[in-house]
Amino acid sequence: MELIRGIHNILPSHHGCVLSIGNFDGVHRGHAEVIRRLVDKAHHFQLPATIMTFEPQPQELFRGDKAPARLSLLRDKVRLLDELEVDRLLCVNFTPAFASQPAQAFIEDLLVNKLGVKYLVVGDDFCFGKGREGTFEMLVAAGKEFGFTVVSTQSFILGSQRVSSTLVREQLQLGNLEQARRLLGHPFILSGKVAHGQKIGRTIGFPTANIALKRKVVPVRGVFAVRLFWDDSDIYEGVANIGFRPTVQGQVCQLEVHLFDFDGDLYGKRVEVELVAKIRDEQPFESLDALKKQILNDANEAKALFSFDAS
Ligand SMILES: Cc1cc2nc3c(=O)[nH]c(=O)nc-3n(C[C@H](O)[C@H](O)[C@H](O)COP(=O)(O)O)c2cc1C
Ligand SMILES: Nc1ncnc2c1ncn2[C@@H]1O[C@H](COP(=O)(O)OP(=O)(O)O)[C@@H](O)[C@H]1O
Secondary structure, three states: OEEEEOHHHOOHHHOOEEEEEOOOOOOOHHHHHHHHHHHHHHHHHOOOEEEEEEEOOHHHHHHHHHOOOOOOOHHHHHHHHHHOOOOEEEEEEOOHHHHOOOHHHHHHHHHHHHOOEEEEEEOOOOOEOHHHOEOHHHHHHHHHHHOOEEEEOOOOEEOOEEOOHHHHHHHHHOOOHHHHHHHHOOOOEEEEEEEOOOOOHHHHOOOOEEEOOOOOOOOOOEEEEEEEEOOOOOOEEEEEEEEOOHHHOOOOOEEEEEEOOOOOOOOOOEEEEEEEEEEEOOOOOOOHHHHHHHHHHHHHHHHHHHHHHHO
């Protein structure tokens, strides 16, 4: 998959595509269904299947810390969209200037002139441009004028629920990892680089790889059984805490992973952490000794869970 970073990187050779526009946060099963149809159309038209997404996501620009928690960072979306055989991902820098351009300019400059869209899939509630003046109906009318087809996405229902990023966030917040996985169609993974911490972990017998989460709002909190891997490494099992670490007066929300059967060096590595099951909520402890005892229990619980999983 080709990643086009910003409108200014669209080349004349990128003209002509079938396109879907959206946040695709989490790249869940509803998204996968939209993409499956898009890829079908791309084959039909012999044009690249293209996704337009935004960074930051629009709500993050408009609402800052009050925006919904981010399920996937751009890097995660690249991996997941690539797996779904998307040909191109256009990541638009969502600035106040971009957000406030007239809807007609978005259609004519970007969709028609730069991207040469032939087939467009968006939600029928999709709004765009200054004051959210651009509507689905406006796109349909523009399609007739400029020669492209516009269709709306259909709700993907699982059980009796419409799959959505909001529903995935709710399930994650409740600690229902299995349910989140079902809605996503893939495990929930947090990725990031291992940084140096306070070096307290090793003194209590539990070294923990600290992974910066790089998002304003984190969708999950608590202690989890996890699997960790990087590049072509083996898969390691372990326990992790996601939170502020009140026992050591932590200031930022962080992911900390202790791996079983590992004593190497992870500093600087970009790792992926799959949350397998929630064990408990984070809590303050009166001493490092009390924390250590609890982590030992957490580790035993996770190990039991993994061995049950394997049998
Ligand atoms: C499985 C696990 C559970 C943890 N639970 C908590 C907790 O409930 N409360 C807390 O303050 N710290 C908790 N921690 C500790 C911190 O996340 C962190 O590991 C510790 O402060 C060591 O920090 P360091 O890596 O910077 O040395 C937990 C760590 C692990 C590995
Ligand atoms: N079993 C293990 N699980 C996690 N990290 C480990 C393990 N063994 C060694 N390490 C290394 O030790 C570091 C964590 O040690 P720790 O004392 O908690 O220091 P820091 O505060 O810098 O995270 C990790 O970043 C990793 O490089």
